[in-house]
Amino acid sequence: MTLLDKDGVRLTVDDTVATVTLTRPEKRNAQSPAMWRALVEAGQLLPGSVRVVVLRGEGRSFSAGLDRQAFTPEGFDGEASFLTMGKGPVEEIERVIAGYQEAFLWWRRNDLVTVAAVQGHAIGAGFQLALSCDLRVCADDVQFAMKETSLGLVPDLTGTHPLVRQVGYARALEICATGRFVRAEEAERIGLANVVVPAADLEAATEDLTAALLAAPRDAVIETKALLSGAVERPFAQQPAAERAAQARRLQDLVGGGE
Template sequence: MTDHVDEWAEAGVRLDVEGELATVTLCRPERRNAQSPALWRALAAIGSELPGTVRVVVLRAEGVSFSAGLNRQAFTPEGIPGEVSFIDIAKGPNGDAIIAEYQEGFLWWRRPDLVTVAAVQGHAVGAGFQLALSCDLRVVAEDVQFAMKETALGLVPDLTGTKPLVDLVGPARALEICATGRWVHAEEAERIGLANLVVPASELHAAASDLAAALLASPRDAVIETKALLQGAGARTLEEQRAAERASQLRRLRDLAGIAE
C-alpha cells in the first residue's frame, strides 16, 4: 500500500488506517477537491487494497468544500492533461469501458463487509455529490450544499449516483434535483433523507468519528448480515424478506452457539 501513497496524494486523496477504522481524505483543498480520472483510479485502488481488518471507512475532505465536482479542464477541447478527453470518449470505440473504469472508484463503498460514512461540508457538486451518495451514511455540516449539475451541462450523472439518490428521495424528487441542478441545503438534505445528521461545521469530523465508533461497537458479523438484509429489502417481497431474515438469524444463532455450518 505504501508504494502508492505519493501517487494517491498527487491524485488528491490520502488513506489512513487505524485498526478497524480507515479514513479516506480528499486532500486538494486549494482546488476545492475537484475530481479527475486519476482521483477515481486512486479511489478504486484504495478500495481494492484496504486491509481485511477494516470494518468502517470514513470519507472526509480538507478545506471549505467537500468536492466542487469534476475538474473544469475536462470540459475543454483538450481535456485534462494525460487523460482521455470527452471528445475522444465520444468518438472512440471504448467509451463504455472507460466510463466503467471511472465508476469503479465509487462502487466499493457499498460493499457488504464495510459501513461507510461521508463527512460532508461546503459544496458537494456533481461527482462530489455522487461520491457522498456512494457511502452508506452521510453526516453533513450546516453549510453543506449538494447539487447535481451534470444535466445542466448537457450530460447525465454517470458515477453511480442515480440509484442511491432515487433510493433515498424517490424518483420524482431525484428527477427534480438532477434536472434543475438546484442546491440542496442542510435542512432539506436531512428532511428528505440525504443526510443522517446535521451538525455545525466545527463539529463535523468529531460527529463522524463518534458515529464510526458507535458502528464499531456492534459485532462485525451482525452488522454485515444486517446491512445485507437492508440492502436487499427493496428488491424483495415481504415473504422473501421474511425468509431472508430467518436465514440470516439462523446463521447468527449458529455462529453464537459455535455450531459449524
C-alpha cells in the same frame, strides 16, 4: 498509518477505521480520472481488519465535482479529453465510464460501513461520491447539487439509484433536472443527511457515529447491512426468508453449532 497518498487521495488506517481523504482543497477537491483510479486503489488496499471507512474532503468543500479541465481540448496530462472521448464509438465510451464507476462502487461492500463527512459543496461527481457511502454526516453549510443535466449530460457515476432510494423518484427527478442546490435543512428532512451539525463539529460528530458503528459485533453488522440493502430490491414476500437465514447463521455462529 498512511497506505496511499497520490493523485488527490490519501488513505490512512487506524486499527478498524480507515479514512479516505480528498486532498485537492485548492481545487475544491474537483475530481479527475487519476483521482478515480486512486480511489479504486484505496479500496483495494484496505486491510481486512477495517470495519468503517470515513470519506472526507480537505478544505471548505467536500468535492465541487468533475474538474472542468476534462472538457478542454487538451484534457489532463496523459488522458484523453472528454471532448475526444465523445467522438469515439459508443462501446469505447461505455468501457471508459465503467472504469470510472469502479471508484464509486466499492463503498457499498457488505463487510464495511462507509460514512461520508460532507461540508460545503458536494456537486455532481461530489454528490455521487457522497451517495456512494452508507451514511452521511453533514455540516450545516452543505450544498448538494446534481449539475450534469444542466450541462447536457446525465449522472453516470452510480448516483442515480441511491438518490431515488433516499428521496424517491419525483424528488430525485426534480433535483437532477433543475440542478438546484439542496441545503442542510432539506437534506436532513428528505433523508440525504443522517445528521446535520455545525461545521466546527463535523469531525467530532463523525467520530461519534464511527464509535457507535463499532460497538456491535462485526458479523451482526455485516448480516444486517446485507439484509437492509437487499430489501431495496427484494419483494417483501422474500424478506422474511432472508431474515430467517441470516438469523440462523448468527445463532449457529454464536453457539458454535451447525452441520
